[in-house]
Amino acid sequence: MLLRHIPFLKAVFFYSITAFGGPQGHLAMMIKTFVEKRRDVTLEELMEYTAFCQLLPGASSTQTITLIGYKRGGLPLAILTLLIWITPACVLMGLLSFVVAYFHEDLKVFRFVQPMAVGFLGYAGFKAFKISVKNYATAGIMVGALLLTVLFRSPWVFPSVIIAGGVVSNFSNKRIPDIPGKRRKIQWANLWLFALIFVVAGVLSEVTKARPFRLFENFYRFGSLVFGGGQVLIAAMLDQYVVRKNRVPLMTPQEFLTGAGMVQAIPGPTFSVASFVGGMVMRDMGKGYQLLGCIIGSVAIFLPSLLLLLFFFPIWENLKRHVYIFRALEGINAAVVGIMWAATMILLSSLGIEWMNVVVVIATFCLLQFTRIPAPIIVVGCLLLGWFLP
DSSP states (O other), rough: GGGHHHHHHHHHHHHHHTSSSHHHHHHHHHHHIIISOOOEEEEEEEHHHHHHHHTTSSSSHHHHHHHHHHHHHHHHHHHHHHHHHHHHHHHHHHHHHHHHHHHHHGOGGTHHHHHHHHHOOOOOOHHHHHHHHHHHHHHHHHHHHHHHHHHHOOTTTHHHHHHHHHHTTOOOOSSSSOOSSOOOOOOHHHHHHHHHHHHHHHHHHHOOOOHHHHHHHHHHHHHHHHHHHHHHHHHHHHHHSOTHHHHHSSOOOHHHHHHHTTTTSSSSSSGHHHHHHHHHGGGGOHHHHHHHHHHHHHHHHHHHHHHHHHHGGGHHHHHOOHHHHHHHHHHHHHHHHHHHHHHHHHHHHHHHHHHHHHHHHHHHHHHHHHHOOOHHHHHHHHHHHHHOOO
């Protein structure tokens, strides 16, 4: 039965190798490809899918394209759609981990990719600030999230400040009201299955102390708890593997920033940076384990997105009627902005005081803010700059 979906899968593959620009660029290309050209979904359906996926943690653009496949052909087509969408980006980022791990010292071409990544993150924080911080309450949530993220280096600081932001914003009564209608029965077994994987991964990580199990637990946790897209994921990974207090870092800031910058240059989901980080974290154990790290990172970071999507979409009609979800979303978004600003500050401090790095950071931000130059062109420009400058 999947044979009749081959044209759709071909369109997904073409989309996977041409979709630059992060979630905003992805959405624009989805409209052109799957709404206007192929008519797999209507514009109203796509907008509803996008709104629903924004309520879930994980890779929102990945969940949206997977949901289009789910709508067309059920679970089998949804899984195929996901695999086709993430594979090119994950392969490229996994290969980059080998390049950086074994040849980075000889490749000066990467040296301005690191400050460029800070410019991208600062721009994302600025754009999110303009959209999400609209009053004193959200500004307070943002500042609180920023301070807590900088002061406390714990893997639980991100979900903690996000949940706290949602709780605080629920005290407002100026949000979308409840939508009347018949409630659907919630299938709690689906939620228990998701939680079971979460708990088993954590137990195996602590009991075995084996790095592959810990790597899977880390990325599964990130995919389960990260709101706000790839930039927030980058901030969480920075804390986990680079700057965590009382722990030997598994990556240098320069190595991490190289991956965080290069993921902007490739098409596909920004969550594919997990393939790069997984390989780098396992590189000292040999090439075989490094390849295993790339695979673990790719699988574990996207698995929660798939599970949450398939578990919660059947009850979307229930979720969108609850006013407290929409109230919480404003606080969540403000907390995410604070996390992004904190990550920008931490990464900027790791570059050191060098005038050319500062120029690249500012230039990247200005090009993104004041011009229509695509992100891949900016990345290529930074690579050429690193190659030609002495």
